Amino acid sequence: MPLGAVIWLAFEPAGDVWSHLVATVLPNAVVTTIWLLLGVGLVTGVIGVGCAWLVTAYRFPGRALFDWALLLPLAVPTYIAAFAAVELADYTGPAQTLLRAVFGFTSRRDYWFPDVRTLGGAIAVLSLVLYPYVYLSARASFLMQSAGVLEVARTLGAKPLRVFLRVALPLARPAIVVGMSLAMMECLNDIGAVQYLGVQTLTVAIYDTWLNRSSLAGAAQISVAMLAVVFLIVTIERLARRRQRFHATTTRMSVVHARPLGPIAAVFATLACALPFLAGFVLPVLVLGRAASYRLDTLSDPALIDAGIKSFGLAVVAGLVTVAGGAAIAYALRLSRARWLRPVAAVAGIGYAVPGTVLALGILIPLAGLDGIIARAARDYLGLSTGLLLAGSGVGLVYAYLVRFLAVSFGNVETGFSKLSPHLDMAARTLGRTATGTLRDVLAPLLKPAILTAGLIVFVEVMKELPATILLRPFNFETLATTVFAAASREQFEDGAIAALLIVAVGLVPVIVLARTSAARGFGAATRGPDGGDRSGL
Secondary structure (H helix, E strand, O other), X not given: XXXXXXXXXXXXXXXXXXXXXXXXXXXXXXXXXXXXXXXXXXXXXXXXXXXXXXXXXXXXXXXXXXXXXXXXXXXXXXXXXXXXHHHHHOOOOHHHHXXXXXXXXXXHHHOOOOOOOOHHHHHHHHHHHHHHHHHHHHHHHHHHOOHHHHHHHHHOOOOHXXXXXXXXXXXXXXXXXXXXXXXXXXXXXXXXXXHHOOOOOHHHHHHHHHHHOOOHHHHHHHHHHHHHHHHHHHHHHHHHOOOOOOOOOOOOOOOOOOEXXXXXXXXXXXXXXXXXXXXXXXXXXXXHXXXXXXXXXXXXXXXXXXXXXXHHHHHHHHHHHHHHHHHHHHHHHHHOOOOOHHHHHHHHOHHHHOOHHHHHHHHHHHHHXXXXXXXXXXXXXXXXXXXXXXXXXXXXXXXXXXXXXXXXXXXXXXXXXXXXXXXXXXHHHHOOOOHHHHHHHHHHHHOHHHHHHHHHHHHHHHHHOOHHHHHHOOOOOOOHHHHHHHHHHOOOXXXXXXXXXXXXXXXXXXXXXXXXXXXXOOOOOEEEOOOOOEEEOO
């Protein structure tokens, strides 16, 4: 329905706004978006694949730490990473202040320092917090490769680099493309980071056209162009693994054993894994901690407490609704073998691939129409004035979260179902249980880990979500994410540092759970993504 609403709205006349956008805004926004996606895809691929191969194939100092620490940047939302990067690299920030103190520079003209508020800066900042998507997928794929295949290549005279490039990398290519696609879609969804860094993407153009130019039709037309980019990414990802099939020729597959590195190579491997972890997690947290230390008095601020309560309440409600929806779809697929169900489930989960700004625009139209129907009915039959009953109560936000994160819930629950034998259902049914009774009494207790994991991931994603929240929130409704965004927009990042630290702290919970689960299962766990493809470890 949201996608249909966006397409329908795009056919509405936009007046002079559309001609202005085509002439001045869209060409630059499209080119910038493409370069941003290509840059983030390339950098996350290099970092994620490189670190995954080093941790999987070699032994070096700190390997056990980096095995899970490389996942921690997932806990840092992109917009918080951008705010922290500007605070760190700004003229008055600690990086340039230290540089001036060490070399005796007196002004900015005396030295060169990279500017974060550029396209290159945005690519670097986003890549440092999104590379774990590629790392997870590549790590899982490398661990599931047979050591025998790699040993055969070595016995035929292939050097370590050639073994990686000609054997391990091609085998892992489908998983790598999946991870890069996820990172690029998260990049496309971002609005806080790119806007703060001064990069004009299609997402920012939608936001600006909707709120500043008051043109829903113009925003919808830009959204359709963005949807074309999204489905192009999804299509490329599907085509990249369409004919990729690798099967073991024996059930006794040997796993890859890490080989020790020499002293010099071990130092470089340690540095290669330490830099993304330090730049993507440690430095942002230190910057946040430094900024928060100046605003400890805000811990008792009623506005911050209220934003925290609203964020927590929204995340809990959205988590319950989304997990229930994902479980319903997964159980429907388990009960019925109808061929049309799988495509329908894939369509239901496509919201994860759609940017939050586009979803917000598509949800606003049907929600406003339904609010109008309810208001007229209440006035005509009950004599009551309800106002914006749905849009003004946060229902629209919960609906947006449901559409956005249904694929996450469905993927985790479906994976849990796949591990339960169909004989359990058959036995329960022969003993008189209905389909609902079987789910309640037999399957649900066994699915508890999968359900809790799904709920936890959705909970944290809702806590971090900014684009849909900032566009669909009721009047005077602030969450932790919008509090951070508002403070940074006023160039008063310290005012939102406590809220940012709370978001990062909450985000650490599922990352730690994911790291422990992945380590216990050898990074072999896989779930299903919005298009039905494997999302190893996600």
